[in-house]
Amino acid sequence: MMLSLMLLMFAETTTSAEAHMARLDAAFRESTYQEYTFTQTRHLPVISRPLVSTGRLIHARDHGLIWDIIEPMQVRTRVTAEGIFKTTAWQDNERVTDHQMQAVSDLLVALLDADRDALEARFEVTLLPTEPGQWQIGLTPRQRLFRRVIARIELRGREPLETQGIEAIQIEDANGQRTLLDLQQRVRSTAPLTDAQQQLFR
């Protein structure tokens, strides 16, 4: 009797979306450096072929974010406290004065970090049904204005999420365009940044 009650309670907590967020948050809170390779697939209703790009994503706590598109062309976007800089084949470190870009990168950092407070402030968090051994969380913007840009976001991964982390982010915008970001974690460390890692952000 006692045991079944406990099991029930356990089941209750583990299946709730908040609990998943809490576990993710706890798992990522300590990480100082994360490096992923990504494949991004954009489905635009207006063109038949999806746009596929691949590259590397680096996030270092207190340093910033690097979004490196490698294929089909090279664009490195560096977001730091000093601003947003873009490096392409045409020019190095061109300052980007796009406030929208800053907001998008803030959101991306919050997602990668599974920053529970930041996400729950902006989104309604729901746990979505999925296959055993996997998890899927849906984020719906709370603000009407935000919903005009982004309809919903889904985070996906495998259990145990503490070690597997987030494996895919799917963003659906209000025009029905879908962007799927498949992430493969390469490095996740809780140690202070190495010189080489710090160098990336200078």
Place this chain on the structure above:
Amino acid sequence: MSRAAVWLVLLITIVVLALWRAGPETLQTSILKLLPQYQSRTAQAVTARVSEQLSEQLVVLISGSDPARIEQDAARVAVMLRDSGLFAAVQDQPDHERFAQLARQLWPHRHALLSAADQQALEAGRPMGYFVDQGRALWYGGSAVSEQQLRQDPLLLFTRYLQSLAQLTEARLDPLSSQLLIHQGGQVHALILARLEGSAWLPELQQQIETLLQQAADQLAADHRLRSFGAVRYAAHAYERARWEVSTVGLGSLIGIMLLFIWSFRSPGPLVASVLSIVLALTTAAAVSVLVFGQIHIFTLVFGATIVGISIDYCLHFLASTAAASPGRPALRHILPALTISLLSTSVVYLGFVWTGFAVLAQISLFSIVGLVVAWLNVVLLFPLWFKPADVHLSPTVMRAARRVHDNPLARLLARPGVMWVLLAVLLVAAMQIAPNDDVRAMQNLSDSLRSEQADIAEVMALPEATRAAVILDQDLDAALEREKALLDHLRQAHPEGHWLGVSDFLPTQSQQQARAAFFAALYRSPPFLAFAQELGLPVADLGKPIDEDSEGDWRLSEPLLALLESRWLGRIEGLHALLLPLGEAAVSDRLPGQALILDQARDTSALFAQYRERSMRLLAAATLVIALMLALRHGLIRALRLVTLPIIAGLVSLLSVWAMGLNVSLFSVLALLLILGMGLDYVIFLIESSDGQTVMSAVLLSSITTMLSFGLLALSEVPVIRSFGASVAIGIAVIVLVAPAISQRFDTPAVSGEDS
């Protein structure tokens, strides 16, 4: 009797006429109206337009740490502001609708528009591949694209143009918030931008806004803070201070005068008569100013109230000499010459200021002259009806004090031959050392708390200090844009650290429009673009064809675009297109390409103040010379020179003391000199014209005490310039009372020595 009646009827008529003419805006409180006018009408018009724009704005900032709660509070405050009916517009949310409307309006002209970055790339000769790659990066990045864009703006150049418009606001707004939210160092600030419905200089509106802001602040959560800035808040504060100071100075001098009169004359009659005379003088002066100028500035009232000091002189001289006169012999005949000469000489001094070209000085002059004439007429026409020699008694204490002041060592020293001239020479040499400070910022009293609120908000909003600006004026919009572009190109090269943005970055000239249409046509036929289109499977057939534009008027003058550029595009001023480019703090030279007009209101106003100071100083010197010549007709040249030298000595001592005390010497010090000279002349003329030195000295002493009292009170003002003015006059009067007897000891020895024995 009948003359007096006519006089009273005339006074009442003037006041009634003025009241009939007066409206709600008769009392001017705008600080801008105080500023001297630019010589050039266009510069004046540009400054007026910019000031008007600025003075209508009120920025409210609500700060805290939790975005959601700040948003709620900001929305609530915005509703309060909107419901108050005091504002023509209140913006607390990003205006996406207006932006979307602008995008729709500009869309047909997309082949004429390029972002500043793209235009610069084009000018730098970037190949077509560059523009294709820029677009491609956006496609593969995360930009949302519509079908329309895909088909007609596949490289998203128009999107880039629209995004560049966001650079016009430096503030980094949170694009996901429904409010105007700024995140900064752990703090969240919500911004509310309001535009006043009425003039910021209406005291009534100022009070309502102050109350409203207070109510709004009270409604916030305890850990939230409301700050605001706008000309209306400074104006409200300045008006409150000025009102307080006028009433304090007025009340202070009135109480002082009352006590002094009752104590000196031991009866209420002289007091009532003098107060009535002064009230009549001030009311009539204000009424005539309203009739002549259509309005009266609060500053005129502050400075004009100082004629109380001179008009009370007239009353005191009449009363003192009535007290000394034997029954049956009217006192007026004795003092009439002195009264009249005094009025004429003081009026000559004031009259000079009508021609400084500085409107407020002209108002003060007229106010003062009218007030003095009325005070003079009151004493000449009304006082003899009221007071007979037997009715007035002067306290013996006052007489004794007057004799002691009269015989003070300084006056005796100055009475010795040559001493006066030596002293004058020494003081003149010393006065050469005075460094005037005409900086208008050192004269104002911008409240510290308001100033720090403004600084905080400017920091959050990343506003540049808009003290200097370049203005380009041209009949032809294209020429204006071209000239601005030349200026921008120069600034970007000479000061690459600056964030330079002009109207020409957003509005193309007609030749630019043609060049860009050609560029777009070439771009969409270029191999890099065709390869990219193939990669995506884009249809290219329709691209690059000229767009059908409805050619009704100039699309560049459309309302939403004008509104967005409003801080830089001033519209038409005197028929010229006026573009304004803030220069910020950059050390930009005054000689700029594009024949830009540099406006720096603080600097320009200070320069004008300096110019007016010099001009008024020369006028004052000229007026002194005229008075000396006037007096020479009656007293001979040497004596006349001695007469004017004593007030000049007092003025110089006062100027030097004020400067030594670290107070400002500026145009307003010349005003102080003017008063010292006016009253000083008054004193010496009475002393020399009268046969009864002791009686006159009693009147002079009483009058100087009342004057020092009222100006001593002005020295407590919060406004540095008024503080300096008050201290200067009080010191000058103290000195003139001590040195003036030098003239009568020399020329009036029998009477004084007779009493001494």
